[in-house]
Amino acid sequence: MSDGLDILIFGAHPDDAEIGMGGTIVKHTSAGYRVGICDLTYAEMSSNGTVETRQQEAAAASFVLGLAMRSNLGLPDRGLWIEPKNIAAITSEIRKHKPRIVFAPYWEDRHPDHIACSKLVQEAVFNAKLRKYDPGTEAHTVEQCYFYFINDVAEADLVVDITSNHEQKMQALQCYRTQFEKGTSDNDYVPTPLNQEYLERVEAKDRMLGQKRTVGYAEGFVSKLPYLIQLF
Template sequence: MHLLAIVAHPDDADIFCGGTIAKHADRGDTVTIAHMTRGEYGGLGSETEAEIATVRESEARASGEVLGAEEVVFLEFEDGRITHSLENRLRVVDVMRRYAPDIVLTHFQDDMHPDHQATSRLVTDAYYMASLPLVETEHPPCDPDNVYFFGKPTSTFEPTCLVDISGYEDRKTEAIKQHDSQVEFLTEHGGIDAEFDNLIDSVRAEDMVYGTQVGADAAEGFLPLHELAQEYLV
């Protein structure tokens, strides 16, 4: 089984679905993490975008190794400037076809961050179009089983699929800690994104809340595009 996580920025995969990624990797599934951007806006102004992007790419590769991802890739979109367009939709279609995943993880569309919104819509559209033979891209059509959305507690996100990640809490924390450049930046932006106040404590607390709903120590929440059998995420 192949799981493809398409996320807007480095650290999104770790924060929202790191436990699920690690769990799949440990059971022998192929896991790919595709970052739309290198997160070059994630700085406080003392470095250039190129310098920030280089650091964040390195951090993302380190965190992917912690989680057990087979491949960590970057799709060359610009941070803060992802737009929903036909051209970009076809770019994501081709990425999806390149990896031909069984399931895709991505952002829930109702989200404060415009990149998360755009990524969600592009991935949803690409999922529909990836199987169409007359949609021409560099790679042949594929037909993923489903898309699972993860979201922020500040949105209307109400997950119906909770994945037990008990035993993966420390590994998820270790993956998040790889993004050392973001600690100060996310703390400074706590007033914008409330879940970034005391990031790791907040993430673990949210996972514990989801866990109580399924009788587990910790869980991550997803909303499937189609209500199908969910054995791949159990």
């Protein structure tokens, strides 16, 4: 995998990035931008599916999204503690791919791993620019860090019109059959919030946000820094 991503998105589990910003990803890859996803865990604690099936689903979704790369740090699911080794792993990924922009989950969410991922990425973005932090690798300054919504939604600072990309977003999400499809007679199937019409709720959320700017579908983001634009 080559260096030099335009955008690097972090998620605690495979499917987090697709839920929160799948349309925005497609919008950028379709325009020729190099976009990558780094999943922190293999979601080995998920009630349905296996690590192997989840990886197959992530690969299929990555193809739909047109990603330049996808990696997995193999950190422990439900063990994303804010500790130096976890921060170091994410920092290394940032320095390796040198993204201009980094995305992470919003820091408030019903899933503790999403909250932890948000905090870890913020720590890593800061460390990545420090020349004396792990001096064996080249420091890298991320231009901007944005936060996407997975389950809980706050007021967005920035919205992206994904009307023309929404169908591909849903196609990417539908790749995760073990997570979003209802089971039948399989004794291993466990009802969860994800397989109780979750995708319909994602679509409704995107449509509701789009209504605020009179577009079909939109995804929202938050920034801790002011949003900078260059006026013509």
